[in-house]
Amino acid sequence: MRDYRLKLDLQLFSQEKTEQATPKKRDEARKKGQIARSSDLPGSFILMFVFMGFIMLGDYYKNKIMMLFSSLFEEWLLMEVTTGNIMELFNEIAMELLLFLLPIFAITILIGILGNVIQFGFLLTGDPLKMKLSKLNPINGFKQIFSAKTIVEFLKSVLKLLIIGVLVYSAISSEWQRILVLASLPIQQIFSFTAGLTVKLGIEIGAVLTALALADYFYQRYEHNKSLKMSKQDIKDEYKKSEGDPIIKGKIRERQRRMALQRMMQEVPKADVIITNPTHFAIALKYDATKMEAPKIIAKGMDHVALRIKEIAKENGVVTMENKPLARALYERAEIGDVIPPDLFQAVAEVLAYVYKMKGRVKSS
Numbered sequence: 434m435r436d437y438r439l440k441l442d443l444q445l446f447s448q449e450k451t452e453q454a455t456p457k458k459r460d461e462a463r464k465k466g467q468i469a470r471s472s473d474l475p476g477s478f479i480l481m482f483v484f485m486g487f488i489m490l491g492d493y494y495k496n497k498i499m500m501l502f503s504s505l506f507e508e509w510l511l512m513e514v515t516t517g518n519i520m521e522l523f524n525e526i527a528m529e530l531l532l533f534l535l536p537i538f539a540i541t542i543l544i545g546i547l548g549n550v551i552q553f554g555f556l557l558t559g560d561p562l563k564m565k566l567s568k569l570n571p572i573n574g575f576k577q578i579f580s581a582k583t584i585v586e587f588l589k590s591v592l593k594l595l596i597i598g599v600l601v602y603s604a605i606s607s608e609w610q611r612i613l614v615l616a617s618l619p620i621q622q623i624f625s626f627t628a629g630l631t632v633k634l635g636i637e638i639g640a641v642l643t644a645l646a647l648a649d650y651f652y653q654r655y656e657h658n659k660s661l662k663m664s665k666q667d668i669k670d671e672y673k674k675s676e677g678d679p680i681i682k683g684k685i686r687e688r689q690r691r692m693a694l695q696r697m698m699q700e701v702p703k704a705d706v707i708i709t710n711p712t713h714f715a716i717a718l719k720y721d722a723t724k725m726e727a728p729k730i731i732a733k734g735m736d737h738v739a740l741r742i743k744e745i746a747k748e749n750g751v752v753t754m755e756n757k758p759l760a761r762a763l764y765e766r767a768e769i770g771d772v773i774p775p776d777l778f779q780a781v782a783e784v785l786a787y788v789y790k791m792k793g794r795v796k797s798s
């Protein structure tokens with residue numbers, strides 16, 4: 434019973450998600466659109482930079498507004514509207530409004546893209562748009578409505594409204610005396626004061642919301658990394674899936690070694706000579722002057738493999754010669770299928786000459 438409880442505790446410990454996510458899991462999550470991002474960051478950037486754009490393009494907007502109202506009071510209200518000029522009037526008004534809004538649209542699109550790119554880079558995926566039946570589950574819907582994440586989002590919204598309210602109240606209260614006398618000022622001063630106050634308030638609100646959005650982004654990154662955490666068992670399973678089961682891979686390698694050994698042993702009967710240590714090493718050499726520039730190693734081995742090479746050589750009448758230095762040098766410096774090193778030509782040539790001499794004597798007898 435005690436061993437069972439210990440085994441159960443170890444199993445539960447291995448299932449605890451305490452490990453950081455692997456690069457493979459992060460890539461898979463990214464492809465599915467599961468990324469760390471704050472939806473408030475692009476909006477706060479847009480708000481702040483649009484109002485900053487009003488400062489940089491103040492003269493442009495001033496001229497456009499003055500021209501729009503001048504045309505309205507001096508031309509459009511006094512002109513006779515007919516079927517012939519109504520479309521021309523409509524096109525002119527639409528073009529003026531388009532030129533007025535074009536800088537705002539440009540800033541909004543550019544900052545909106547940059548606000549997302551700086552969070553998670555360039556990412557195009559359609560996985561979040563796929564139809565999933567789990568999204569239609571009402572139980573999951575209620576869980577999301579009353580989840581901790583929803584509460585956090587609600588508190589964030591309340592905090593933003595409170596901050597905006599405080600900033601607006603502070604800005605209006607500080608300028609309250611000037612606001613009371615606006616009715617007695619010329620229209621140009623009223624416009625300048627209102628525009629300046631609005632732009633100042635917009636930049637302040639945008640800056641505060643950007644700071645909150647940056648804090649939210651780092652919180653989202655923390656939650657995202659937490660959601661991607663893996664257990665030790667998850668990492669093992671991922672490794673098995675990507676690299677293959679170590680037990681199966683070991684069996685495959687063992688089978689490959691056996692097949693390679695079998696093919697090597699099939700070449701031993703074709704050898705001209707087996708050079709031995711005599712017990713530790715065995716190297717099978719073959720030389721065909723019509724096809725080879727130098728003798729080639731067709732099999733080699735040590736210990737029990739060397740013993741098996743000698744047994745096969747004996748069964749097939751292949752000459753075995755003992756030469757300890759040469760056997761060790763050939764084993765360490767050349768692989769199966771290689772020609773012998775040039776500095777060993779002389780030693781191997783003497784061995785082959787002796788073997789050919791012995792075979793000649795056997796044939797003559």
